[in-house]
Amino acid sequence: MTSTTNYYQLVASLPHLPVTFEVSRVPITRIQLEQRLKMLGDDDRIVVEQYQRFLVWDRQHPERTDEEFQSEYDRLMRTIKNPLVREMVNHRMDVRTITCGLRRRRLGLSPPTGVGQYVDVIRSKWRDADFGLATKLPWISALREALEAKRTLAVERQLLLATWNRWVKLSDAYHFSFETILLYLARWEIVDRWTRLDETLGQQKFDQLLREVLDGHASFNA
Numbered sequence: 721m722t723s724t725t726n727y728y729q730l731v732a733s734l735p736h737l738p739v740t741f742e743v744s745r746v747p748i749t750r751i752q753l754e755q756r757l758k759m760l761g762d763d764d765r766i767v768v769e770q771y772q773r774f775l776v777w778d779r780q781h782p783e784r785t786d787e788e789f790q791s792e793y794d795r796l797m798r799t800i801k802n803p804l805v806r807e808m809v810n811h812r813m814d815v816r817t818i819t820c821g822l823r824r825r826r827l828g829l830s831p832p833t834g835v836g837q838y839v840d841v842i843r844s845k846w847r848d849a850d851f852g853l854a855t856k857l858p859w860i861s862a863l864r865e866a867l868e869a870k871r872t873l874a875v876e877r878q879l880l881l882a883t884w885n886r887w888v889k890l891s892d893a894y895h896f897s898f899e900t901i902l903l904y905l906a907r908w909e910i911v912d913r914w915t916r917l918d919e920t921l922g923q924q925k926f927d928q929l930l931r932e933v934l935d936g937h938a939s940f941n942a
Contacts, residue, residue: 725761728896733759734904741884741911742877753908764898767802771902774800774809775909778816793835804890804899808906811886814838815879821851822864859885876917884910 733756735747748756760768774796793813800806817834821842824832831843838853845852850860859882866874884907891903 725759725764725898727898727900730756730759731896731900731904734901737904737907737911741880741907741914743911743915745915746908746911748908750912753905760901764901767805767898768902768905770800770802771805771808771905774805778812790833790835802902804902807890808887808902810836812883815882818842818851818853818857818860819863819879821846822860822867826867857882873917877914880910880914 734753737747757765757768777792796809797806800809813834814836817832817836818838820832820834824830825846831846833839834842838851841853842851850857850864854861859878863875863878863882866878887903887906887910891900891907894900894903
């Protein structure tokens, strides 16, 4: 393991990601990507591993309570120092909280506890179709419509699209840097998830999420 990273060499070794995540296969396999990441220096590898652990946590244990979710979020904010990773974690938390709010309101439940910058906004604008956030976050309207129509694949697509567009916008500000690599990994993860989607499994997932909300959990596997 090297102590520093040659960012130009590592970025140049990565194949271009597609313009959209809606493709049939990833441009580089997970194994190949892990091989490339061996070029990371010690400090960079630690940051990447922090983000990857967050992604694993974000997908696991859908039965976790609001308190457990808040506790883990607080721990992440204490341990993650990289500004971009913090921003990326906060974005995913915001999407999670907003989505949970839409699901709970659709079922006639109270606002979610959630975490992130929009918790108070959701509570104060609970009766507004898009929580008063449609101008700032246009994807909410499309997500709400997909949820109301029970279109499982469309729901998943809108969730991924909201994050994909955010990562693409952020990536425009970086070139041949550590941030470039982080955002490459984040977008690769979305492409990989889309290529693994199965409509039947998607319906099962949708039903499971509704059951979780009914049980009073403010979690969702975004």
